[in-house]
Amino acid sequence: MYKNALRLGVMILSLFLTMQSVAAANPVNCSVKSKNQWLWNAYLQPTPNWPERAEHAKEDLQPLPAAKSSLENPKAKLGKKLFHDPNLSADGSVSCASCHKASQHRGDERTVSEGVGRAKGRRNAPMLMNVDLWQSFFWDGRAATLQEQALGPLTDPVEMAHTPEKVVSYLKQNEDYASLWQQAYSDAPKTWSNVADALTIYQQTFRSPANPLDKFIKAVESGDKKAAKEQLNTQQLHGLHLYRTKAGCINCHNGALLSDNKFHNTGLHYFGRRFEDLGRYEVTGNVDDMGRFRTPSLRHVMETKPWMHNGLFTQMEGIIRMYEHGGARPKRPKSLAPEKAYPVTSNLLTPFELSDEEREALMEFLEVL
Numbered sequence: 001m002y003k004n005a006l007r008l009g010v011m012i013l014s015l016f017l018t019m020q021s022v023a024a025a026n027p028v029n030c031s032v033k034s035k036n037q038w039l040w041n042a043y044l045q046p047t048p049n050w051p052e053r054a055e056h057a058k059e060d061l062q063p064l065p066a067a068k069s070s071l072e073n074p075k076a077k078l079g080k081k082l083f084h085d086p087n088l089s090a091d092g093s094v095s096c097a098s099c100h101k102a103s104q105h106r107g108d109e110r111t112v113s114e115g116v117g118r119a120k121g122r123r124n125a126p127m128l129m130n131v132d133l134w135q136s137f138f139w140d141g142r143a144a145t146l147q148e149q150a151l152g153p154l155t156d157p158v159e160m161a162h163t164p165e166k167v168v169s170y171l172k173q174n175e176d177y178a179s180l181w182q183q184a185y186s187d188a189p190k191t192w193s194n195v196a197d198a199l200t201i202y203q204q205t206f207r208s209p210a211n212p213l214d215k216f217i218k219a220v221e222s223g224d225k226k227a228a229k230e231q232l233n234t235q236q237l238h239g240l241h242l243y244r245t246k247a248g249c250i251n252c253h254n255g256a257l258l259s260d261n262k263f264h265n266t267g268l269h270y271f272g273r274r275f276e277d278l279g280r281y282e283v284t285g286n287v288d289d290m291g292r293f294r295t296p297s298l299r300h301v302m303e304t305k306p307w308m309h310n311g312l313f314t315q316m317e318g319i320i321r322m323y324e325h326g327g328a329r330p331k332r333p334k335s336l337a338p339e340k341a342y343p344v345t346s347n348l349l350t351p352f353e354l355s356d357e358e359r360e361a362l363m364e365f366l367e368v369l
């Protein structure tokens with residue numbers, strides 16, 4: 001009698017505990033499951049049907065177009081040799097590839113690059129993958145074409161410190177270039193403009209291979225849901241969703257390059273301080289451009305440290321937290337005369353909140369790029 005009552009008691013108790021734990025686990029499981037289901041349903045559609053993106057993004061994310069040029073092209077072959085030739089610098093010590101390294105997606109792991117005589121510039125060398133797709137060149141957009149751009153590093157005293165005339169006379173004297181030149185330009189004279197052209201055509205071969213996001217987009221566009229599912233995991237998909245919506249990254253980092261090709265102030269101008277760099281303003285003289293830099297591409301971003309125009313950021317979590325606060329918002333110095341302009345952080349940057357899990361998801365998505 002006593003034993004049976006005890007057994008019944010234990011049964012009731014364990015039944016009660018089981019019900020409790022089911023009740024505790026289920027609502028969470030259920031909502032995570034249905035949220036994930038919702039995400040997959042939403043994104044396994046062609047891109048125009050994806051959930052509405054942050055309001056200022058003119059374009060959605062896109063795969064890259066095919067490369068304009070290949071190494072089969074004799075002009076690209078010539079450009080490749082020029083790109084790697086340190087004799088294009090004043091003291092024969094620095095080539096384009098010294099700062100744009102193949103191992104760094106044609107960028108530089110140093111905060112700022114070092115040129116002839118180990119002279120330091122003030123900006124971080126951007127990676128050059130897909131470089132032909134930019135509408136303007138440099139962090140401040142001061143060159144309009146790649147041909148024009150090449151003159152910059154060549155003559156910059158802290159980069160190659162050389163002149164077009166000296167490069168041309170070096171090429172004329174150097175037998176190594178004779179047959180490459182012949183194949184590329186036949187009997188056309190060796191001129192700086194042809195050198196810049198060959199460097200441009202070589203740089204047009206720098207195309208990133210398709211990443212899982214490109215493959216995902218191509219698969220959903222062609223209706224192949226199974227192939228799409230193989231490209232991203234649920235966490236990365238969640239990151240993509242945050243990137244396009246709440247976190248607002250897509251407002252500026254959009255299109256195939258993951259850049260809008262425009263100039264924005266994220267608040268990193270260091271106005272009046274040691275690292276001051278007013279970016280686009282130094283080119284246009286327009287006070288609205290103070291502290292604006294061209295939105296960088298985020299392709300390969302997890303492998304192109306250090307980040308930002310000055311290479312001062314090495315922690316991705318720090319960058320995301322900066323955006324969570326609505327960008328950097330340095331205070332206008334009190335000593336600054338009221339009529340003097342002070343850089344204004346972009347009003348596209350508004351604060352938002354991410355849970356730890358969401359921040360992780362966003363970083364996992366950046367890994368995909």
Ligand code: HEC
Nearest residue numbers: 095096099113114115123124125126137138139140153159
């Ligand atoms: C001493 C290091 C150094 C050398 C040498 C160098 N670069 Fe650069 N490169 C940089 C830095 C730093 C920047 C960014 C400068 C800026 O934005 O003001 C840059 C920017 C560029 C850009 C613009 C990329 C973009 O996203 O707009 C191109 C293209 C480029 N370099 C190609 C070349 C070529 C071609 C050569 C050789 C003729 C060369 N570089 C030599 C450091 C270097």
Ligand code: HEC
Nearest residue numbers: 247248249251252264268293295296307308309323346348
């Ligand atoms: C208002 C436009 C804008 C928005 C929105 C924006 N960015 Fe940026 N981003 C920029 C600009 C401009 C820079 C370069 C700033 C500089 O160097 O001073 C940059 C730089 C970066 C860099 C450094 C890249 C490199 O190669 O140096 C990363 C990483 C980055 N952004 C990620 C994000 C993420 C993640 C989000 C969303 C949370 C985001 N951005 C939202 C404009 C924007």
